[in-house]
Amino acid sequence: MPLGETTFVSQAMAGFLMGPSVLGQFKCLKKFFFAPKPFFVCETISLLGTMIFLFSMGVKIDISMVMRTGRKTWAIGVCSFVLPLAFSIFYAFLLRQVLPPGTDIYKSLFYIAAFSSAGSFQVVANLLEDFKLLNSEVGRLAISSSMVNGVLCAIWQIIAVSRQQKIIFQDTYQSSSKWIAISLCVMVIIILCVLRPIMLWMIRRTPKGRPMKESYLVSVYVMVLGCSLFGEFIGEHYLIGPIILGLAVPEGPPLGSALVERLDTFVSVVLMPLFFLTSSAKFKLHLVDTYSFAIVQPVAFFGFLGKVIGTMLPSIYCNMPLTDALILGLIMGAQGMTHILHFQNLQYLHIIDDQSYAQMVVALMWLTAASTPIVKFMYDPTKSYLSLNRRRTIEHAPPRTILPLMACIYHEENTPPLINVLEMSNSSTESPICLYVLHLIQLTGRSAPVLIDHEASNKSVNPLKSSYSQNIRNAFKSYENQQMGNVMVKVLTSISPYETMHDEICLQAAKKRAYMLIVPFHKQCGPTQILESAQPIRALNRHLLRTAPCSVGILVERGNLISNNPLTSMSFYSVGILFVEGADDREALAYAMRMADHPNVKVTVIRLMEPRRKSRNLASRDPDGDLIHKFMVDYIHIKRHDYREEAVRDSVEMVNVIRSLEGCYDLILVGRRHQNESSLFSGLTEWIEFPELGLIADMLVSSDSTFDGSVLVVQQQNKAGIGLLDIHPENSIVKKQEPLPIVEVTVAQRRDQ
Numbered sequence: 001m002p003l004g005e006t007t008f009v010s011q012a013m014a015g016f017l018m019g020p021s022v023l024g025q026f027k028c029l030k031k032f033f034f035a036p037k038p039f040f041v042c043e044t045i046s047l048l049g050t051m052i053f054l055f056s057m058g059v060k061i062d063i064s065m066v067m068r069t070g071r072k073t074w075a076i077g078v079c080s081f082v083l084p085l086a087f088s089i090f091y092a093f094l095l096r097q098v099l100p101p102g103t104d105i106y107k108s109l110f111y112i113a114a115f116s117s118a119g120s121f122q123v124v125a126n127l128l129e130d131f132k133l134l135n136s137e138v139g140r141l142a143i144s145s146s147m148v149n150g151v152l153c154a155i156w157q158i159i160a161v162s163r164q165q166k167i168i169f170q171d172t173y174q175s176s177s178k179w180i181a182i183s184l185c186v187m188v189i190i191i192l193c194v195l196r197p198i199m200l201w202m203i204r205r206t207p208k209g210r211p212m213k214e215s216y217l218v219s220v221y222v223m224v225l226g227c228s229l230f231g232e233f234i235g236e237h238y239l240i241g242p243i244i245l246g247l248a249v250p251e252g253p254p255l256g257s258a259l260v261e262r263l264d265t266f267v268s269v270v271l272m273p274l275f276f277l278t279s280s281a282k283f284k285l286h287l288v289d290t291y292s293f294a295i296v297q298p299v300a301f302f303g304f305l306g307k308v309i310g311t312m313l314p315s316i317y318c319n320m321p322l323t324d325a326l327i328l329g330l331i332m333g334a335q336g337m338t339h340i341l342h343f344q345n346l347q348y349l350h351i352i353d354d355q356s357y358a359q360m361v362v363a364l365m366w367l368t369a370a371s372t373p374i375v376k377f378m379y380d381p382t383k384s385y386l387s388l389n390r391r392r393t394i395e396h397a398p399p400r401t402i403l404p405l406m407a408c409i410y411h412e413e414n415t416p417p418l419i420n421v422l423e424m425s426n427s428s429t430e431s432p433i434c435l436y437v438l439h440l441i442q443l444t445g446r447s448a449p450v451l452i453d454h455e456a457s458n459k460s461v462n463p464l465k466s467s468y469s470q471n472i473r474n475a476f477k478s479y480e481n482q483q484m485g486n487v488m489v490k491v492l493t494s495i496s497p498y499e500t501m502h503d504e505i506c507l508q509a510a511k512k513r514a515y516m517l518i519v520p521f522h523k524q525c526g527p528t529q530i531l532e533s534a535q536p537i538r539a540l541n542r543h544l545l546r547t548a549p550c551s552v553g554i555l556v557e558r559g560n561l562i563s564n565n566p567l568t569s570m571s572f573y574s575v576g577i578l579f580v581e582g583a584d585d586r587e588a589l590a591y592a593m594r595m596a597d598h599p600n601v602k603v604t605v606i607r608l609m610e611p612r613r614k615s616r617n618l619a620s621r622d623p624d625g626d627l628i629h630k631f632m633v634d635y636i637h638i639k640r641h642d643y644r645e646e647a648v649r650d651s652v653e654m655v656n657v658i659r660s661l662e663g664c665y666d667l668i669l670v671g672r673r674h675q676n677e678s679s680l681f682s683g684l685t686e687w688i689e690f691p692e693l694g695l696i697a698d699m700l701v702s703s704d705s706t707f708d709g710s711v712l713v714v715q716q717q718n719k720a721g722i723g724l725l726d727i728h729p730e731n732s733i734v735k736k737q738e739p740l741p742i743v744e745v746t747v748a749q750r751r752d753q
Contacts, residue, residue: 006130007268008123008336009369011276016365019280039281046278049271050341051242055224056263057122058246059256061147062448073141075314077148080332083313084117084306085156091302095295105295108352112296114160115342116360117303121150123336125448127372134449135500136381137507138324142331143448145311149332157342161349183234187227188244195223196248203255212258220249220259237345252495257444272337279340282347287355288362296356300363304371307333327379330371335364381503382547392515392550393716395583395590395627399431403594406436406514406550408505410537414520415475417557417710421518422479424573424667425591426598427486434488436512437476438505439469441495442536449496451504469493498536502543510549516591517548518712521556521693521701542692545672545715551587554672554693556701556711572600576665576709578658578696579607580680581624584671587716589627592669596635604642604665605631608654610680611647654680658699658707665709670696672715 017023092113099106124146125134133139202216227241249256308329315325340361347357397403405425407418418437427433443449454473469491476489494504509517522538545552577592579585589605596603607628628643635641648654661668672694674681681695688695689702697713699705 005369006127006334006336006372008126009365009372011273012340012365015273015276016280016283018277019283021280021283021285039278042274043278043281046271046275047238049267049275050337051224051228051239052263053267053272053275053337054122054239054341055242055246056260056267057125058243059249059251059259060125060448061121061247062251062450063247072314072318073144074148075318076141076145076311076328076332078152079310079314080119080145080307080329081149081152081156081310083310084119084303085114087306087309088113088117088299088303092299095299099295104353105292105356108346108356109295109299111160111346111351112356112360113299113303115157115339115346116300116363117306118153118157118339118342119146119149119307119332120153120336120338121146122338123334124331126336127331127334127375129497131372131376132500133375133379133381134443135496135503135507136379138328138331138379138381139500140449141315142328145328146332147448161345161351180235184236184240187230187234187241191227191241191245191248195227195245196250199248199250199255203250206254210254212254216255217258217262220255239341253444260444275337279344282344282354282357283361284354284358287358289355292355292359293362296359297363300360300367304333304367323378327375330375333367334372335368339364382506392513393587393590394515394551394594395587395716397515397590402432402434403427404434404436404512404514405516405518406438406505406509406512407518408520409437409439409472410520410534412471414557415472417520417555418518419475419479420571420573421555421667421712422487423571424575424595424598424601426594426596426601427483428597429486431594432486432488434512435476435490436508436514437472437489437491438508439472439491439493440501440505440540441493443495443497449494449500449504451508452493452495454491454493498540501540502547505544506547506549514550516551516553516714517544518553518555519544521554523556538692545692548717551717552715553591554697554713556693556697556713558701558708558710572602573598573667574602574665575604576661576668577603577605578668578670579605579624579628580671580674580696582671582674583716584673584694584714586623586627586671588669588671588712588714589631591712591714593631593635596631596638596641602640602642603635604644606657606661607643607645608648608657608680609645611649648680651680655699658696661700661709662707663709667710667712668700668707669712669714670694670700672697672713 089110092109096106096109099109105112121143124142128134128139128142134143199220202212202219206212206216223245224242227245228238229241231241232238249259308326311329311332312325315328316322320328343352343357343360343364346352347354352360394403403425405422407422409415409418422433422435425433452469454469473491476491480487480489492508494501494508496504505517519541520537522534522541541554573595575592575595577585577589579589592603592605595601605628632643636643646657648657672692674694674696688698690698693701693711693713697711700707700709700711
């Protein structure tokens, strides 16, 4: 939202505005929305919606993650539970010393303090998803810490409610509490020992990569309804059964992801608005008077303040920056739908009165509405990786050292082309390559993103997760063994939503100090036709072009690199470089010069020049000429390499030169952007199909192109900490600016120092 609010705030505000306390006072709306019979139907549907919502959230939770969290997470989770509880209850104790004992607020003040200061994993997960922070460092820490906090809060709330029920119902509760506890244990045993094995059987019966049968999904829905009915029958809340069943559903695909995909949109778009509308009927604005406001609001504020402080103290102790600790505290302090459900349960059990419920809802709304925009506008996840590197490019990489590269893989079909590029990159004893392969899997059926390091996950990750990327790992390990120490490959698996996946990739690239990030093009192309298109991958690639802390290469595979297999045969590669001018072309040429050292790679540099510039001395002091001169001195004497210049006067002649390359090369390297004010690119921007590839690469891979080779589109990283130039994938021609060379010189001076 433009104001930085979460979807919960907007939906809740809309529901309360439509309720009987505001717009519902008008007779026409009251008769339409709150007539007894229609309202009863809406309330029934909304209760079904809350049941499915909490079941869905249970499916997304990985309960084993609580046990695997580190000391830092446990410290934050425990402190964010203890301090707000202590703050709010201590303040409530002080208030009870001055309040008259006979009032309803006096009796329920401790419960107001305890439940207003509680945390919720579901609320934190929804907030991070709304703000696209699931893959940020703060987001990952908030997810794991909120799981610990949520478990502690749930145990405390069950104890508190059970104690109050015992006081209210006395003998009746005393005689039935044992049977309720026994029945609850029976329900848990049935879910774990009967229903979960049935769901595991459904998964085994589903072929890999195939969707779940509709009959299986319907059976799970029946289980949800049955568990809810059983919970109500034994005297527990009707939501207990679906929550436990959701936690028991095997996470991820095929079952967990199928359930979440089917339920999420329907619940969030249809059922949740009805829940907020029916909840507004329980909210009576006229009960919010000054006296109760002055009592309840400070209690809720002290609980919120305790959550922020309880989160910040252990975070600062663990050397987290003050701003990040504050943001983490505000995230952990957010409240949402689960809190409203708890408040309504307290109201239903007569633990709090209608006036206290109204005050607690008011406190929830204004505290959440005031804190979440601060998170939205203060926290930038890119700073965590942009500040780790200064200049990580192949052009500026020191010679005869290990070259760290990172590559992303979306499907197993991306593996052979990447191995061929790795083979061409000429790993040697003097300059070995360390390749980090990140297998990207879309997050479905769970809330918390996962990064799996397969070399360090033999004991810490369950066998189901360690089976991810098995074929990819085997292929790269085979190539690594074949190279006898010249290549080191480490495979990681990242399971996260596409909207925030670029943060994970950039953070890993910065931590591994990669000089180039290679990602597949979003269209998998064959020699004659396009096989697959994925718009989320295209959006991800555009994010990476804008935020990556190292150079980026987009590999467009046209089929020929798949046919070559370095694992089984010796291959000879013909590589071409289209060089115009600019940093991206220099980065492409620097990478090609590394390939030129490979005995089975032929490199041809084709420089496109306007006639008035063709006579310029190659050894002049401009960086383009310096690199071209270095290539000619080091490689032209080797017969298999070649260099030629093509004089082109306009875009038409340039297009003709590019079309003449058909059938000549296995791989062409080309820069994405060109700082050029000439007429070579005039009029081409109107016909560009893929702006993220740049004008020249777009001509090579567009739908009407007959070029049958693969293309590696290179963009040089030109950031030093914070970006020197704002990169937009839509712009492949960047006009020259005066301040830019001054900053570039400053960076070079610092590097020399």
